[in-house]
Amino acid sequence: MKVILLILWAMMPLPATAQSTMSAAEFDAYTQGKTLFYGTRSAPYGAEVYLPNRRVRWSFLDGKCKEGEWYEDAGLICFVYEDNPEPQCWSFEEGNGGLIAQFENDPEAIALYEVEDRGEEMLCLGPEIGV
Structure with a gap:
């Protein structure tokens, strides 16, 4: 899967001029x-993965997945995850x-760039269980 992603990144066009910063409603509708x-x-x-x-x-x-949620704060989209309650805010x-x-x-x-919505499942391995 990583090889395919690397190939897609290499073929990705340079970004054109971006539009204005998305609002929470626009971000939610898009994702x-x-x-x-x-x-x-x-x-x-x-x-x-953007859930309801x-x-x-x-x-x-890497097969390790983190559950979280997002909210709007002062025009930014902020994420908090189960392993880190410190908000990670993005435009x-x-x-x-x-x-x-x-x-x-x-x-x-x-900056990070969206590769594409490939309609593909994201790999999440189960919890690590050990002795």
């Missing part, structure tokens, strides 16, 4: 019921190739 894959210009980053009632499931494409814009996400907790961070 609801989708699984979106994100990456930087050079590498896959992760995927997120602003719930999400995130993975760094989202819709470009010609899909969403462009900028991590606002660190504005110097590299």
Whole structure:
């Protein structure tokens, strides 16, 4: 799966000028019921499933998934996850190739780009059970 994502990233067009920052209603309408894959210009980053009632499931494409939820705060889309209650706030814009996400907790961070909604399931392995 990672090889396929790397190929898709290499073929991804450069983003055109983005539109204005999405509102919570626009973000919800765009993402609801989708699984979106994100990456930087050079590498896959992760995927997120957007569930009803602003719930999400995130993975760094390693088979480990985190449950969370999102909310709007001062025009940003903020996520909190089961393993980290500290809000992760992003601005989202819709470009010609899909969403462009900028991590606002660190504005110097590299933007993430939506690869595509491939209608594919995100791999989430079961809980780790050990002795």
